Amino acid sequence: MxxxxxxxxxxxxxxxxxxxxxxxxxxxxxxxxxxxxxxxxxxxxxxxxxxxxxxxxxxxxxxxxxxGGMTYKPKALENIEVTLEELVIDWFKLEASFKSVDKTIAELDVRAKTGATVLAIIGKNGQKINPGPEDRLVAGATIVIAGERKQIRLLKELLQFG
Structure with a gap:
């Protein structure tokens, strides 16, 4: 550095x-x-x-x-997580087939079910930093998520399978 x-x-x-x-x-x-x-x-x-x-x-x-990588994650880094102590920050693209598509963060009950946090939603129409519970997840958007490794895994499962 x-x-x-x-x-x-x-x-x-x-x-x-x-x-x-x-x-x-x-x-x-x-x-x-x-x-x-x-x-x-x-x-x-x-x-x-x-x-x-x-x-x-x-x-x-x-x-x-x-x-800082909030709007674009270089291809070489797509599978690399940034780890700060126990905190992991990851980027995850929402596919059209995911059960979470067209639902809000509140409807998915993200925080209570996983403990993870959605830091940003980056879609075709721009970005939403620090989204609220009423923000809807759309197909093709990339979300920036934070939490411990277990929480990130739970959130990815929730997003994919409901």
Whole structure:
């Protein structure tokens, strides 16, 4: 993993410097008004910024979701789970044949029956982060789920077989 340094910018916000394993240097300034500035520096001159991108708060959050894998999971990672202690985060595509299709999270009683959590529903018409119990599961959507391994297994069974 790369090196990240954090520093306060009094009256302005916070600054994060990232030195990636690739050698790239990125500086992110988060302003107190919500704007983010991303500076990319020249490999040969660490003081020379070669590009700057300015994002509003909502744009930055959308980019964070994209980079974090909430909207697309690379094919090479489809079967890899991200594990944090006992917590597993997984992506699961809802097939048209699944018993859960066209039912809401509440109708399936996901939390009570499995203990797992649906973090996001990513469909053809966009994404829904932190869906509520009234959100309906549709064929072709991918859901992002979290829980312990046993809970994830139970949820996948519930989604497929009812």
């Amino acid at each position: 790369g090196i990240i340094r954090e520093s306060e910018l009094p009256g302005l916000g916070k600054k994060y410097q990232l030195e990636a394993r690739s050698g790239d240097k990125l500086v992110i300034v988060i302003h107190d008004d919500g704007r983010r500035e991303l500076f990319h520096y020249d490999d040969h001159d660490p003081e020379e910024s070669i590009s700057l991108v300015t994002l509003e708060d909502q744009e930055a959050r959308q980019v964070a979701a994209i980079i």
